[in-house]
Amino acid sequence: MSTPLAPQHGELPHAEPTELSAPFWNRCAEGALTFQRCAACQSINFPPVEVCRDCLGTDLGWEAGSGRGTLYSWTIVHRPVTPAFTSPYAPAIVDLDEGYQMVTNLIGIAPEEIAAGIPVEVDFHEVSPGLHLPYFRPRSS
Amino acid sequence: MSPRRAVIAGVFNTPQARRLEGWTTRKLAATAALGALNDAGLTLADVDGVITEGDSAGLVYDLRLGPAWRGWGFGLEAVTEAANAIEGGQADVVLITAGAAGVYLDRDATAPWTRPENEFVAPWGLFTAAEFALVARRHMTMYGTTPEQLATVAATIRNNGHQNPEAVYSGRGPFKPEDVLASRMVADPFHLLDCSMTSEGGCAMVLVSADRMADIDSRPVHVLGGCTDYFGPAYQFPPSWDLAGRRGGPVNGEIGKRAADRAFRHAGLERSDVDVLELYDPFSFEIIRQLEAFGFCGPGEGGPFVEDGHIAIDGSHPVTTDGGTMSFSHAGGTPQMLQRVIRGVQQLRGEAGPLQVPGAEVALCSGAGAGALFNSVILLGTEAS
Numbered sequence: 081m082s083t084p085l086a087p088q089h090g091e092l093p094h095a096e097p098t099e100l101s102a103p104f105w106n107r108c109a110e111g112a113l114t115f116q117r118c119a120a121c122q123s124i125n126f127p128p129v130e131v132c133r134d135c136l137g138t139d140l141g142w143e144a145g146s147g148r149g150t151l152y153s154w155t156i157v158h159r160p161v162t163p164a165f166t167s168p169y170a171p172a173i174v175d176l177d178e179g180y181q182m183v184t185n186l187i188g189i190a191p192e193e194i195a196a197g198i199p200v201e202v203d204f205h206e207v208s209p210g211l212h213l214p215y216f217r218p219r220s221s
Numbered sequence: 222m223s224p225r226r227a228v229i230a231g232v233f234n235t236p237q238a239r240r241l242e243g244w245t246t247r248k249l250a251a252t253a254a255l256g257a258l259n260d261a262g263l264t265l266a267d268v269d270g271v272i273t274e275g276d277s278a279g280l281v282y283d284l285r286l287g288p289a290w291r292g293w294g295f296g297l298e299a300v301t302e303a304a305n306a307i308e309g310g311q312a313d314v315v316l317i318t319a320g321a322a323g324v325y326l327d328r329d330a331t332a333p334w335t336r337p338e339n340e341f342v343a344p345w346g347l348f349t350a351a352e353f354a355l356v357a358r359r360h361m362t363m364y365g366t367t368p369e370q371l372a373t374v375a376a377t378i379r380n381n382g383h384q385n386p387e388a389v390y391s392g393r394g395p396f397k398p399e400d401v402l403a404s405r406m407v408a409d410p411f412h413l414l415d416c417s418m419t420s421e422g423g424c425a426m427v428l429v430s431a432d433r434m435a436d437i438d439s440r441p442v443h444v445l446g447g448c449t450d451y452f453g454p455a456y457q458f459p460p461s462w463d464l465a466g467r468r469g470g471p472v473n474g475e476i477g478k479r480a481a482d483r484a485f486r487h488a489g490l491e492r493s494d495v496d497v498l499e500l501y502d503p504f505s506f507e508i509i510r511q512l513e514a515f516g517f518c519g520p521g522e523g524g525p526f527v528e529d530g531h532i533a534i535d536g537s538h539p540v541t542t543d544g545g546t547m548s549f550s551h552a553g554g555t556p557q558m559l560q561r562v563i564r565g566v567q568q569l570r571g572e573a574g575p576l577q578v579p580g581a582e583v584a585l586c587s588g589a590g591a592g593a594l595f596n597s598v599i600l601l602g603t604e605a606s
Contacts, residue, residue: 088346095340127341127458134467152461153362155354156409157346162330165346171408173355173459181459185345191409196362213344 082190085170087205087215092164094211100128103142108212112144113202115180124180147202148219149176156191174200174216188217226431226605227304228441230314231261232563237389237422237550241322246553247283249320249423254284257425262438263314268427270312272299274319274555290315296558297588297597301447303428313430320423321553332419334554337456349503350408350416352460353592356474357410357506359462364521366509368410372401373527374505374540375415375547381534382544384575389420390548401505415505417546417557424556424563431605442566445583445606446484447599450476455593462591477514477587477596488600492516495600496581497568498538499561502545507590508532515585515598534576542568542576558588558597565601 097105104127107114115126120137131138154172157165170186186194187203199219206212233256235249250273258264265284272292273280281289290312294302303315325332335349360366376396383394396414404413434441452464452473462474471478485491492515500511509523517538518526526532532540543549543564551557565584567573582604588597 092344092346093336093338094344095338097340101340153355153359155351155358155411156406157351158406159331159350159408161336161346161348161351169346171345171347171351171355173461181461183342183345183347183459196358207344211344 082192084190085168085185085187087185087187087213088165088169088207090164091208092211093162100130104128105212107142107144108204108214111204113147113214114142114144115178116140117143124178126180126182145176145178149174149200149216151186151194151196151198151200152181153196154186154194170194172216184214184216186217187215225308225310227307227428227444228431228434229426229444229566229601230429230437230439230441231257231259231263231427232566233257233260233425234387234560234563235320235423237387237420237552239389239418239420241421244322244421246320246322246324249322249421250280250318250425253320253423253425254316254318257316257318257427260439261427261429263427263429263436267314268316270303270306270315272303272315272317280318296555297447297562297586297599298449299555299559300426300428300444300562300599301449301597304444304447307428307430313433315428316425317428317559318423318425319555319559321556322421324553325419339457342457347456349456349592350411352456353504353507353590354408354411355460356462356510356591357504359474360506360510361410363462364524366506366524368402369398370509370524370528371410371415371505372398372412374508374532375401377527377532378502378508378541378545379414379548381542381576382548385544385549386574388544388549389418390544393548410506411504414547417503417551418548420550420552422550422552422556424560426559426563440570442569443602443605445490445600445602446488447597448480448483449595449597450478450480452476452594455595458594460592460594473591473594474510475514476591476594477511477598478516480596480598481515484598484600488602489606490583490600494583495585497542497565497578497584498540499542499565499568499584499586500540501558501561501588501590502541502547503590503592507592508540510591511587511596512538514596515587534578539578542573542578561586561588562599562601565599569601569603
């Protein structure tokens with residue numbers, strides 16, 4: 081069996097947070113995975129947006145979620161996008177229990193053990209000073 | 222008054238290569254423009270409409286074409302936009318030209334156009350191959366589609382390029398599916414040979430009003446229908462198969478279904494009327510997905526469909542007959558997609574050489590796919606239908 085996938089280390093390409101996205105990244109640094117909920121229609125919006133994607137309401141508040149979900153789809157990258165990344169790594173889409181999807185990387189599992197639908201949970205890692213990324217790993221329980 | 226119709230009067234590909242030393246994007250676009258006009262038997266003085274990616278107005282000035290109409294369209298959308306401009310009476314002769322050289326020089330990274338800068342995507346190391354792999358994996362999970370079926374697509378298209386003297390990888394085959402599976406892994410399930418190449422080159426196309434057909438030298442090809450589906454901007458959101466809009470379906474995994482239905486309805490054609498499919502082939506799986514989305518086989522049937530030989534050059538549904546972006550060329554944004562339409566024109570004119578589909582009268586061309594959240598379709602015909 082191959083080595084479990086690990087988080088990246090070092091400077092990665094990333095955009096500076098905007099006024100809209102800063103609350104998400106600030107809470108990542110505190111270990112909370114957050115999303116916006118519309119006060120008018122209760123829909124979840126992620127990635128963050130100024131106007132609710134469902135009802136176009138403008139009163140959007142931040143909530144912390146469970147950080148738990150299941151694996152929707154994944155790939156194992158062997159040819160890294162830039163030399164900043166160490167391969168292999170596993171871009172993935174996770175179905176969060178709250179009912180939305182996000183892009184992440186899977187860690188803590190060997191590539192050949194990954195399967196659609198496995199339960200996963202968020203696992204934050206500071207890959208470079210100040211950049212806290214919400215990785216996902218298989219759920220322990 | 223009978224409605225104005227648009228025809229493609231001229232097409233041209235410049236030399237294509239992994240790297241074209243001494244060329245620039247603008248020199249390629251200019252060379253291609255003159256080539257397509259020459260093919261049509263027209264001159265720059267006939268042109269009163271221009272589309273080139275990101276700089277149509279600049280080209281109007283630099284080619285001294287003003288006053289002229291200019292378009293905005295990218296890829297296949299440029300062709301439908303030009304046809305609509307002609308049919309709406311806004312221009313008579315529209316030149317679409319595109320090229321790319323000197324854009325991709327840092328070979329330690331993937332090509333710049335494949336790498337998103339979005340803050341919710343970039344730190345996860347995504348690039349085009351990974352985005353499309355996330356879609357392919359979902360299809361494999363839902364329907365049991367296999368790496369061997371993906372490899373069959375790649376081998377088929379690469380064998381077309383092997384036989385095409387104009388292809389960057391001309392003579393580099395033949396390929397068997399096992400060769401594809403034996404190539405190194407890029408982004409599982411895509412091996413190196415499941416992926417498009419990167420290259421440089423230019424191409425151009427001239428569309429004219431059908432009432433100008435007497436003025437052109439080439440055999441005109443009719444634009445019978447065309448449409449594009451979008452789910453959002455490419456490479457900023459999860460490329461989810463099940464991404465749905467507020468009308469429910471079709472979902473992103475079926476993107477192109479609505480566009481194809483509309484193009485066929487507008488053209489008054491059935492799927493069975495199509496003789497050749499010049500499908501955009503960024504990754505092998507995308508052909509399987511498009512065959513399903515466009516209605517040539519049922520949901521989940523794309524894998525067995527390609528395995529049964531339908532898509533071979535002598536099969537019932539020959540695809541991507543120039544070798545596509547895997548073997549012919551993949552020169553940046555618009556050329557890689559416009560070249561699918563150029564190949565459709567070559568097939569309908571009977572100019573596809575050793576890869577000619579005998580008696581081809583209707584071609585379906587496509588651009589991009591579910592990994593990029595948009596998909597375009599164009600139907601071409603030898604007759605006005």
